[in-house]
Amino acid sequence: MLATVAGGCGDESENSSITLSSGSVVELYPVVNQSKDFTFESAGNWTASCPADWVSISPRSGSAGRATIRLTTTATNKTKSARSTSMTIASGGTQRKVTVVQSGKYAIFDQRRYDMDDTGGRLQLSFKSNTEQSDNLQIRYTEQSWISWPSDSRTTRAEWTGKTGELIVAPNTSNSSRTAVFVLSMATADGQWMGLDTTYVAQAGVNSGYTSSDYSADGRVTTLQQSTTGRGITFVLMGDGFADKDVADGTYDRVMARAMEHLFSEEPVKSLRSYFNVYAVTAVSKNDAVGAGCTTVFSTVPSDINTEISFDDKQVNQYAKKVAGFEPEQTVAVVIVNSSRHNGVTSLLIDTRTGKPRQYAIALCTLMGDAHDEEFRQVLVHEAIGHGLAKLADEYGYDDKGTATDEVVSLIGQYHHYNWMLNVDTTDDDGRVAWSTFIGDSRFAAESIGVYEGGYTYARGVYRPTAESMMRSNQSPFNAPSRKAIYDRVMLLGEDRDASTNDEFADFDEQHKPQRWNYALTRAPWHHRFLAPPVIKRTTE
DSSP states (O other): OHHHHHHHHHHHHHHTOEEOTTOSEEEEOSSTTOEEEEEEEESSOEEEEOOOTTEEEEOSEEOSEEEEEEEEEOSOOOSSSOEEEEEEEEETTEEEEEEEEEOOOOEEESOSEEEEOTTOEEEEEEEEEOOOGGGOEEEEEOOOTTEEOOTTOSSSSOOTTTSEEEEEEOOOOSSSOEEEEEEEEEEOTTSOEEEEEEEEEEEOOOOOOOOOOOOTTTTOEEEEEOOOSTTOEEEEEEEESOOHHHHHTTHHHHHHHHHHHHHTSSTTTTTTGGGEEEEEEOOOOSSSSOSTTOOOTTOOEEOSSSSOEEOOHHHHHHHHTTSTTOOGGGEEEEEEEOOSSOOEEEEEEEETTTOOEEEEEEEEEEOTTOTTOHHHHHHHIIIIIIIIITOOOOOOEEEEEEEOOHHHHHHHHHHHHTTOSTTOBSOOOTTTSTTGGGTTOGGGGGGOOOOEEEETEEEEEEEESSSSOTTTTSSSOOOHHHHHHHHHHHHHHHHOOOOOOHHHHHHHHHHSOOSOOOOOOSSOOTTOOOOOOOEEEEEOO
């Protein structure tokens, strides 16, 4: 009997052995949302834990054999010195400690923003850094025709030794301001570029001094389309920063007509177009430009440092009400802003008296210089259809926001109760996410629907259905869960019907699938600027 007991103990000890294949130290990058894999072997079932709040580990448990844990930074190390913690891997009675170190290397621009007047000229971007030459630090930026490096510069990037980067800003001959984004980036071991800090170069536009004198067309309502199916869902289009001359020469009407066509350019609204009314309300602004120093009907100001747009929502409401029979709970107001900037935002409403979300929304999108521009179409669809009509969430996460808080998790749960934000969830369990019925459904196999981390503007703790989509980088169609949410919203507003079953939606979708697919991208280019998240306001109006 003693021999049997002794043998049993020996087997347990053997089954709990852990071999650290990757060594006992993991070194992480200094910025948020950067990952490294750690490999080990365990003779039995294992668990892993780490007390630090600046790193996440996944998975946290597994079975015997070779295993890989991914460690991901959830916050940027702003202490300017390395910090460390311990990850514990346990199996049976055995524990192994692994030291996790986050680098303290940093590079910080001396200014958050550089302002220049319309005349342009030379500009020095200066920064502080404790990086070394071997770190290959660069100042990277989205290619801009109005920015160049001096011909006497020995390189087209700022190197670590100089701590400065000189560039030339061309004169701005347009009425609109413009902004370029510069990122201090360091090369990673896998050849990618990791952003350490960001600054902006904002150049003012030329004030043309033009002032409208003819306001006779202001407030005129034009019917662009009448619904022929259901109860009628309404888009009310209007423009800001358009002067009387833009109305007189037909520019305003052409922009509104083109915007309407863009609204119905993606499935499923493309095939459900007969459910919609579309009206254009003429808004004559004093000036033919927007922003500081300009007077416009809706007081829109596209941000220079992000993609938000501030505006006078009460004034937008007054112009929307000019449509005869205006019904706010059947309406999305859409404001086209006469600016060449890449900005867009949507205002969603919660009724403070009932606590319930409202259907009425205001979506804003800049014209981006040309009503036929593809970026304009993408942003307009993202804002007006995705956010405004269907109440979808953004499917991206900002690195500096890190992990979703408990409050955010609770909010998303509340929104799901009202059929909002059904394209994101706070669980990574593919059997419990809001789109679980799509996973493994062969009818949607082409979209690779699964559980991808990053959504609702958080890099961690919120999940989305596909790697790419219209609600992420705008360069793909709406994914199937989002298309179903749009379809259900149209059926609710147009037919007063409850949410469809997967089979009902799949039958419709089979006949009206998007003709282009681009769900394979795992992330947007480093220079891509995600749009501002929806602004959710509480109101009694």
